[in-house]
Amino acid sequence: MASGARRYAARCTSSACGQIPTPPWPTYLRVAADLHAGRPPSNLSSHELTVKELGNEFLSYQMERVSSGQIGARWFEDCRRVVRQFAKRVGVSRPVTSLAASDFQRYRRLLVTEGLGGARGLGVYALTRTITVVRGLFKWAVDTGLLEQAPRWGKAFVKPSAADVRRSRAASDRENGKRMFTAGQIRSLIESAEPAMKAAILLGINGGFGNTDCAALPRAAVNLKRGVIDFERPKTGVRRIVALWPETVEALKAVLATGSTLPASSAETRVVFQSESGLPLVRQIVKRGNNDEIEKVTYVDRLGDWFDDLLVEKKLKRKRVGFYTLRHTFRTWADETNDQHAIHVIMGHSIPGMSGIYVEEIDIKRLRRVVNHVHRKLWPNVDDTAPPSAGKTLTNEIDLGA
Numbered sequence: 061m062a063s064g065a066r067r068y069a070a071r072c073t074s075s076a077c078g079q080i081p082t083p084p085w086p087t088y089l090r091v092a093a094d095l096h097a098g099r100p101p102s103n104l105s106s107h108e109l110t111v112k113e114l115g116n117e118f119l120s121y122q123m124e125r126v127s128s129g130q131i132g133a134r135w136f137e138d139c140r141r142v143v144r145q146f147a148k149r150v151g152v153s154r155p156v157t158s159l160a161a162s163d164f165q166r167y168r169r170l171l172v173t174e175g176l177g178g179a180r181g182l183g184v185y186a187l188t189r190t191i192t193v194v195r196g197l198f199k200w201a202v203d204t205g206l207l208e209q210a211p212r213w214g215k216a217f218v219k220p221s222a223a224d225v226r227r228s229r230a231a232s233d234r235e236n237g238k239r240m241f242t243a244g245q246i247r248s249l250i251e252s253a254e255p256a257m258k259a260a261i262l263l264g265i266n267g268g269f270g271n272t273d274c275a276a277l278p279r280a281a282v283n284l285k286r287g288v289i290d291f292e293r294p295k296t297g298v299r300r301i302v303a304l305w306p307e308t309v310e311a312l313k314a315v316l317a318t319g320s321t322l323p324a325s326s327a328e329t330r331v332v333f334q335s336e337s338g339l340p341l342v343r344q345i346v347k348r349g350n351n352d353e354i355e356k357v358t359y360v361d362r363l364g365d366w367f368d369d370l371l372v373e374k375k376l377k378r379k380r381v382g383f384y385t386l387r388h389t390f391r392t393w394a395d396e397t398n399d400q401h402a403i404h405v406i407m408g409h410s411i412p413g414m415s416g417i418y419v420e421e422i423d424i425k426r427l428r429r430v431v432n433h434v435h436r437k438l439w440p441n442v443d444d445t446a447p448p449s450a451g452k453t454l455t456n457e458i459d460l461g462a
Contacts, residue, residue: 133357303431402426
């Protein structure tokens, strides 16, 4: 057995995780895959860890993380797709210790030219995500003792550089425009939107809310009397505090007044926004098979669909522009205030560096100064210096340690 590998008693069955099926005639297929790839056939002992076995072990671990709420089913689906495709490309029955730098170089080249589905190559962000998953697969194997050392990646199997990302973004901006709205476009969208959509748009530009932020916004987090939203952002778990505009307060008041058709005990009644059937606007539909294994994950984003329909109606739809563009626009305009810590709190980002440890409170006036600047960008002729009528009850400071 090649050095660097532990003796491994195969624990994976042919249906482990239902991810990488055991092929018929494994020895024939392994030898054929090696010959077709221009490699000498590898000798596989019954105790050596194969690529298929490693992949199934890793996916079993990721499924446990889904069950414990550490990752979402959608991320698991991304991991499964990458692991299955990687195993198919390098050979499911190959010993892991036979993987060489040339294998990873060849695999990266295929990602760039054919992608995961074979139709077209991956862009810089998808390529970064895919390489991260593959490297994470082997790091996990080392950390858990399945391997004693990671394979040799070579010089080519690296994520796109910062320069590559900048060039890709510049090319996309030239072709499709920046991921921003003008003030006039946002005002037009607000004027044409239905009540729930109007409230969501205002949250997007008032506080940088994304699709999932709106869909998971708890009713208990909305304090209309104080004109503040205060809750943990679903994506990061970081506490975010948003000082609301009067327009946002009124729009949320209209949505909350509609009530819910669901039983009072239903979890869906605890969120502000719901679909016509009373379900969360953004959710994952997970199809499970035998042994509770995840077979398929369908991502549903009704908020994004509604917003895209509105963009089409207003003739504003273009590539790379959607509801999340409001968050980009808010961040760009808010940056003009030069108060990065306040912006981080509003957007639900952790304050970076040592400041995140030592900063205990952010004055509500600082948060209002940021959102009022964005308000003036959106409505330059409106006096927004005063908070909502009930805003006089606001405390001067917000404790970030609560």
